[in-house]
Amino acid sequence: MFDDRESAKLKATSTKEERDLCFARFYERFPTKSEREEVIFRAASPYGIKCECGNLVANRKYGERTAICPRCKKKASATANTLFHGAKRLSAYCCAIFVTGEGLAISANDFSMRNGIATSSGNIILHEVSAVVVDQFGDAAEMISAILCKPVAKRSKETPAREHPKAEQIEAEKRASTSVGLKRSSGDNPRAMSEATRPAKKVPESDLERRILDFLSLQPLQFEDLAKQASLPQTELLCTLTMLELGGFVKQLPGNCFAAIENDMPLSFQQPRTPVEARKAKHFFLFISKTFHAISRKYLQRYLARYWCFVDRERWNFATLLEACATAAKKSYAQLTSYVTPLSVKVMFSEAC
């Protein structure tokens, strides 16, 4: 399905050397904590601090977040009501914006270590920055999230218990199909990759049926191999396959083989429709697996944002990302972590794919 040689030509992650160099550029440009913080303060309040009394406070000292308003004598903060509102570790924010803006592919682990902060802190900062980028997709092409769920292998709170992480996608589709169905993407969008996002298809009712279907693709699979893979007694497997066959999910083929049926495949098993789409998706998969190893479906859209920064070297740099962050609204921790990637995701792929 995928052509490995094609995508191998395009780099899919940043090497350790590239990460070292990127951090060296950061330290060179912003050698001290106050320089890193000052650039944030200036971006957040470029014309002075807007005091609650309405006064524009211009007497803030270099590297200082607050200044006393000459009119009302109250303390005014340069980061009030911005993404950086009340944020500690502004140096790390500055670093996250710098390296993401430069299109560096880096894990939360590595980022946090280099910044000398806890992984959880580094992770949430990177998520905050990614969430800003998510809001910048605008009228970018939409794609069914299922096509991009291949590298999803991490469990999240959304993943049903005792199920493969992919079950999260099935659950999301089930919920959507029982409500309104998927939104159609605009057909006149020149960057559109899929002509339209189709309504969610039916999925098997029982957990076991869905689990078995998960093992099957369009390629025929021997009954014995399937039994081994699913570690299920043959009688139980046969019974489940019969139900799947009746439901139109599976067909039996000569040689006691079984395969999933394309037309009735739920969205979760959708494959890219064109070679170009497959190549683009493949490059994203490589980016994920080489940089983060695995991600949860829940945050897929944010990783697509990180990927956009990685591939789009014209749109994103330190200045453009800093501006986007400085004008973005503060999201609470709860808002950041309760986010769930919608069924239809926004994508910006590399033109080179």
Ligand SMILES: [Zn+2]
């Ligand atoms: Zn004031």
